[in-house]
Amino acid sequence: MAVLSLVESVRKALEEEMQADPSVIVLGEDVGVHGGVFRATDGLVKQFGENRVIDTPLAELGIAGVAIGAAMNGLRPVAEIQFADYIHPAYDQIVNEAAKIRYRSNGTFACPVVFRAPFGAGVHGGLYHSQSVEALFFHVPGLKIVIPSTPYDCKGLLKSSIRDDDPVLFFEHKKSYRRLRGEVPDDDYVVPLGKADLKRKGRDLSIITYGIGVHLALEASERLASDGIDVEILDLRTLLPLDTHAIKETVAKTSKVLILHEDNKTGGIGAEVAALIAEESFEELDGPIMRLAAADTHIPYAPSLEEAILPNAEDVVQAARRLAEY
Amino acid sequence: MPNTVIKMPQLGESVAEGTIGRWLKKPGDRVERDEPLVEIQTDKVNAEVPSPVAGILQQILLPEGTTASVKTDMAIIGDESPDAASPPPASDAPGAQGPEGTTSQRTPAEAAAASPPPLTFTYDKSSGGGVVGHRDEAAAPTTDGTGTKRFYTPVVMRMAEEHGIDLSTIQGSGAHGRVTRKDVERAIEAPEAPSPSGRGRGVREAPEITTPTPAPATPPSPAPTAARPLPEGEAVGLTPMRRAIAEHMARARAEIPDAWSLTEIDVSNLVRYRHTLQAEWQAREGYELTYLPFFVKAVLAGLRAVPELNASWAGDHLVVHRQYNLGIAVSVENGLIVPVLRDADQLSVAGVARALRGIIQKARSGKLSMDDLQGATFTVNNPGSLGSIMSQPIVPVGQAGIVTMEAIVKRPVVTSDDAIAIRSMMNSCLSFDHRILDGAGALTFLRTLKRELETVEYSVY
Numbered sequence: 156m157a158v159l160s161l162v163e164s165v166r167k168a169l170e171e172e173m174q175a176d177p178s179v180i181v182l183g184e185d186v187g188v189h190g191g192v193f194r195a196t197d198g199l200v201k202q203f204g205e206n207r208v209i210d211t212p213l214a215e216l217g218i219a220g221v222a223i224g225a226a227m228n229g230l231r232p233v234a235e236i237q238f239a240d241y242i243h244p245a246y247d248q249i250v251n252e253a254a255k256i257r258y259r260s261n262g263t264f265a266c267p268v269v270f271r272a273p274f275g276a277g278v279h280g281g282l283y284h285s286q287s288v289e290a291l292f293f294h295v296p297g298l299k300i301v302i303p304s305t306p307y308d309c310k311g312l313l314k315s316s317i318r319d320d321d322p323v324l325f326f327e328h329k330k331s332y333r334r335l336r337g338e339v340p341d342d343d344y345v346v347p348l349g350k351a352d353l354k355r356k357g358r359d360l361s362i363i364t365y366g367i368g369v370h371l372a373l374e375a376s377e378r379l380a381s382d383g384i385d386v387e388i389l390d391l392r393t394l395l396p397l398d399t400h401a402i403k404e405t406v407a408k409t410s411k412v413l414i415l416h417e418d419n420k421t422g423g424i425g426a427e428v429a430a431l432i433a434e435e436s437f438e439e440l441d442g443p444i445m446r447l448a449a450a451d452t453h454i455p456y457a458p459s460l461e462e463a464i465l466p467n468a469e470d471v472v473q474a475a476r477r478l479a480e481y
Numbered sequence: 482m483p484n485t486v487i488k489m490p491q492l493g494e495s496v497a498e499g500t501i502g503r504w505l506k507k508p509g510d511r512v513e514r515d516e517p518l519v520e521i522q523t524d525k526v527n528a529e530v531p532s533p534v535a536g537i538l539q540q541i542l543l544p545e546g547t548t549a550s551v552k553t554d555m556a557i558i559g560d561e562s563p564d565a566a567s568p569p570p571a572s573d574a575p576g577a578q579g580p581e582g583t584t585s586q587r588t589p590a591e592a593a594a595a596s597p598p599p600l601t602f603t604y605d606k607s608s609g610g611g612v613v614g615h616r617d618e619a620a621a622p623t624t625d626g627t628g629t630k631r632f633y634t635p636v637v638m639r640m641a642e643e644h645g646i647d648l649s650t651i652q653g654s655g656a657h658g659r660v661t662r663k664d665v666e667r668a669i670e671a672p673e674a675p676s677p678s679g680r681g682r683g684v685r686e687a688p689e690i691t692t693p694t695p696a697p698a699t700p701p702s703p704a705p706t707a708a709r710p711l712p713e714g715e716a717v718g719l720t721p722m723r724r725a726i727a728e729h730m731a732r733a734r735a736e737i738p739d740a741w742s743l744t745e746i747d748v749s750n751l752v753r754y755r756h757t758l759q760a761e762w763q764a765r766e767g768y769e770l771t772y773l774p775f776f777v778k779a780v781l782a783g784l785r786a787v788p789e790l791n792a793s794w795a796g797d798h799l800v801v802h803r804q805y806n807l808g809i810a811v812s813v814e815n816g817l818i819v820p821v822l823r824d825a826d827q828l829s830v831a832g833v834a835r836a837l838r839g840i841i842q843k844a845r846s847g848k849l850s851m852d853d854l855q856g857a858t859f860t861v862n863n864p865g866s867l868g869s870i871m872s873q874p875i876v877p878v879g880q881a882g883i884v885t886m887e888a889i890v891k892r893p894v895v896t897s898d899d900a901i902a903i904r905s906m907m908n909s910c911l912s913f914d915h916r917i918l919d920g921a922g923a924l925t926f927l928r929t930l931k932r933e934l935e936t937v938e939y940s941v942y
Contacts, residue, residue: 410636410662438639441662481656 159339162332164306165195165271167339168313169233173203175343176231179317182209183218183235183271192237193273193332219245219270223253223322226268231317239274239326240286253322254297265320269313273329275367275417276454276465280329285454285461287418292324293395293427299323299348300395304369306337308392311346319348328367328417335370351398353405357387359479360411360442362471363402363428365391368415375471384479394424402428403436410441411478415471420448442481447474484559485534489543491551492523492851499523500548500721501555506538512558519555522721526818526854527847536560548721633660640665722816732878737794739876740915744927748889749905751775751937758941766834770941773809773863774833776886779933780861781805781826783884783926789918790926791858792881799917808857808877809837811844812867819877820844821857830941865889865907874912882913882923884930907934 159167173179181196181203187210190197200208211218215236222234236242242249249270256266276285292298301316301323303309309327316323354369355376362372369390376386389405391398406412412432414425425446432444450464489499502520506512517529518538536558543555633641633648637660641648646668653660719727755770762770784791784805792801805826808819820840822828828836843849859880864872865888874883887908894904909930913923 410634438635441634441636481659481661 156338156340158336159306159310160333161303161306161309161327161335162193162195164310164337164339165313165327166197166199168310168317169196169199170202171310171343172231172233172314172317173199173207176317177207178229179231179233180207180209180225181233181235182211182222184211184213184237186210186235191235193329195271195273195327196235215241215243215245216248219248219253222268222270223248223256223266226253226266226322227256227264231267231269233269233271233317236270236272238280238284238286238329239272239288240283242270242272242288245270246291249292249298249322249324250295254295256297257321258297266322267317267320269316269319269323269325271313271325271327273332274326275328275330276449276461277330277367277417279456279458279461280454281456282453287326287416287449289324289326289394290418290423293424297321298395299393300326301348301393302326302328302366303392304328304331304335304354304366304390306335306339308346308352308390310339311344312348312392314343315345315348318345323348326366331367331370346392349393349396349398351401352390352392353387353401354390355386355388357385357409359385359387359409360413360475361387361389361405361409362413362415362475363389363391363405363425364415365394365424367417368466371466371468371471372415374468375475378468378472379475379479382476384475386475391424391428397428397431399431399435402431403439406432406436407439410439411481412440412442412444413471413474413478414444414446414448415466416448417465418448419451420446421451423448442478445474445478447471484539484557485536486554487518487530487533487556487558489549489551489553489555490521490528490530492521492526492528496523496551496851498548498550501543501545502527503545504541504556505529508538508540510538512536512538523851526849526851528850532558534558631660634662636662637665640669644669720815722818726816729878730875733875736878737876738915739912740920740923741873741910741912742920742923742927743871743908743910744924744931746907746909746931746934747894747904748772748907748934751934752889752905754937762941766831768838770834771837772886772889773837773861774830775934775937775939776863777807777809777822777825777833777837777861778830778939779930780807780859780884782933783929784859785826786929787918787922787926789922790882790913792917793858793879794881794914794916802858804856804858806856806858808860808880808883809840810860810862811841813845813847818844818849818854819857819860820849820853821855823856830939859883861886871908872910874910876912876914880914881917882911882926884926885910 169181173181181199183191183196185192186196187200187205187208190199196208211221218234218236222232225232236245253266253268256264272288274287274289276287278285289300289302292300299316299319299321301312303312313325316325354373357376362376364372369388372386372388376388379386387405387409389401412429414428416424418424420426423446425448429444429446432440447466447470449466452464455461455464492499499521500523502522504519505517506519512518512532512535514533514535515531518532519530521528521530537560539557539559541556543549543553549555631648637648640646640662644665646665648660648665651660651664651668654664655661751772755772755775759770788801789799791805792799804824807822807825809822810817810819820843822833822836822840825833840849840853843853857877857880860874860877860883862872862874862883862885865886868888869885870887870890872885872887874885876883887910889905889907891903892906893901894906896902896904909927911923911927
């Protein structure tokens with residue numbers, strides 16, 4: 156079985172889906188000849204030609220609009236936004252068009268488009284190459300949001316996203332692009348959307364997280380285990396729709412919840428997960444629902460400041476310890 | 482200096498709560514470190530609690546008369562004048578019902594602070610700690626003044642209800658003693674929930690003499706009958722001491738099948754002996770030599786002869802104590818306390834006299850510590866000093882017996898040579914736990930006591 160990096164698993168999923176389904180196309184800035192700034196589409200243009208791997212002008216609104224139009228006309232476009240920080244110009248197309256097409260056409264039209272975008276901090280990208288944008292779309296009915304944490308999940312989830320008949324935002328943490336490697340089977344497996352993954356079983360408290368947070372939690376859990384604190388880790392994988400069943404199940408088991416994400420705290424995914432638990436699992440709680448997230452500020456360029464505002468494994472250890480002791 | 486919250490101290494190992502007797506400082510008063518701040522009453526002891534810090538008393542959180550559990554916030558000391566630190570009391574604020582039916586006024590700030598402050602987690606790497614959670618201790622008192630408020634999380638309440646668990650019986654292992662889900666799960670697994678009364682842990686309680694009426698024919702009913710005062714009567718509240726005595730006596734009566742015996746002792750020799758010593762003693766020690774030190778020495782001889790009387794009943798076995806710690810019943814204003822004369826067997830008559838004087842003075846001035854009151858293995862009561870000639874004391878829980886020394890009275894007595902003489906006579910009464918020993922052992926004790934006090938072979942020093 157091949158050991159791939161996360162970005163290689165993206166490429167693998169695209170290649171497999173393009174081979175299997177001629178309606179799958181890829182478009183975006185530098186995705187063709189250049190192979191993508193992160194090499195996620197490396198070689199695809201040679202393999203599938205310029206009609207299916209399309210270099211676009213530097214205009215995200217246009218990329219999104221073209222992809223949506225193509226999707227409504229029978230293709231399955233995978234549009235790459237070079238950095239999630241630049242998805243904002245496309246917000247109107249994604250929120251006002253893609254998300255609403257099925258509803259406003261009373262089910263006559265679907266919009267099977269995937270918007271892929273590298274996101275996240277920790278690589279000294281500064282203000283405009285570090286943002287987490289999932290919360291901005293989380294509020295919008297009609298969208299799906301997927302954030303994989305491993306190469307295996309990444310390939311399986313991207314394939315599911317491409318095959319899904321509704322718009323999916325697929326965010327890939329750029330820090331994990333090359334650092335995370337894992338076994339990725341060659342076969343045509345998929346990971347279903349809307350299903351969280353129990354990454355670690357534990358008794359004392361649950362860390363509910365996604366993306367790079369899964370790895371912070373795993374690192375912290377080893378240190379916590381040596382303190383006798385047994386942590387359960389739930390990787391949400393799909394943020395929208397949330398796997399409410401899995402969330403409630405882990406709360407019922409441990410009664411204590413720490414929600415962890417790299418996006419800022421205020422109005423983040425954690426707020427919704429916390430509210431869900433408070434609403435539906437109130438009688439299971441044995442402690443405050445806690446959130447650990449980045450500070451409510453921009454991602455600084457200075458490495459020391461960037462490090463200062465992002466949660467790290469030590470922060471997870473301390474927060475979990477507090478909660479365990481409560 | 483940040484504000485310091487003064488908490489209800491634990492005035493003894495098994496003491497869970499205290500009552501505010503008197504505040505010795507008013508808000509706005511300056512208090513020095515170690516200066517007495519408040520008088521706390523517990524079951525058995527009144528203590529002055531010194532201030533741990535110097536500063537200005539900002540706020541009193543527990544009014545006088547309030548009973549609250551140990552570690553409850555009592556007051557706040559800071560370095561500003563209280564006007565700057567807290568708003569003036571709103572005199573017409575809706576009052577909360579106090580513990581004794583009194584209405585306590587609360588400022589809005591106090592009212593807001595009365596519920597436990599939330600556990601907050603803030604991102605603070607500057608402190609080197611990453612995410613830190615803290616409770617703002619200084620900002621808020623944590624009980625409603627009754628000392629009974631405990632916070633239970635939803636899951637704890639649900640599980641307790643589902644399994645019929647009485648949460649008040651569970652010792653919390655969480656932060657601030659919170660009962661956690663795991664604590665409840667343990668309680669569900671263990672069929673016998675731990676009892677808060679701590680029975681069987683050698684708790685020793687204060688004894689008291691009763692009037693020489695025989696024991697009631699029927700055992701006292703377990704639940705106190707609510708008595709309503711007749712039209713001219715008045716309901717008098719119980720002091721913590723009264724309540725404690727009541728509990729201890731009722732418990733002793735309910736648990737211990739006691740038996741009683743009496744002997745009469747010719748203490749003429751003792752009376753003479755004490756008289757010959759008195760002047761020298763007074764000159765040397767500066768106070769009167771009483772009979773009690775001699776009684777103590779005689780009791781110790783009796784206990785050595787009958788070790789089962791210096792013992793505790795432990796359900797399926799007996800614990801015979803090696804230490805001789807004598808409880809000495811001392812009547813004080815409105816009640817009675819029983820300070821402990823530790824290792825009494827290691828003292829001379831003079832040593833006993835000095836030690837007794839110390840603890841009795843402490844008892845009468847309310848300065849006993851909990852340590853002075855715990856660990857008695859047998860109790861000596863001296864109702865004779867109040868004129869009693871016969872009494873039936875109640876055996877304290879955790880002890881095997883209690884002996885009384887009654888009044889010394891001159892009586893005509895038929896002596897061994899069939900003459901009639903006027904002698905100084907004293908009765909001594911023994912109540913004992915009949916589970917532990919029988920009449921033979923009890924009478925061996927009394928015989929030894931009698932012999933010791935009739936011959937008086939003690940040197941004083």
